Amino acid sequence: MTELAEQRINFIAQLHEVFLLKKGYGAFAYISVAEVIDLFNNYLDWGEPAELFINRYVRSV
Numbered sequence: 481m482t483e484l485a486e487q488r489i490n491f492i493a494q495l496h497e498v499f500l501l502k503k504g505y506g507a508f509a510y511i512s513v514a515e516v517i518d519l520f521n522n523y524l525d526w527g528e529p530a531e532l533f534i535n536r537y538v539r540s541v
Contacts, residue, residue, distance in 0.1 A: 491520050494530055498538045510541055 492507070495516065499507040507516060523533045 487524075488517075488520055491523060491530055491534075492516060495519070495534050495538075498534050502538050503541075 496507045499505065499510060503510065511519070519537060523530060526533060
């Protein structure tokens, strides 16, 4: 598995966990798979820690 694939898997797992904790349901109850992939690409472009990026995003939903 490539490093990018591992990063994507970890990002999606973190995203799901934060949605579950803050909203009561997993990420896919709120956003589509395509949106998650776009979000991951934006995260890579921003270059900030995943935790900050994800928490800010979940608060905005």
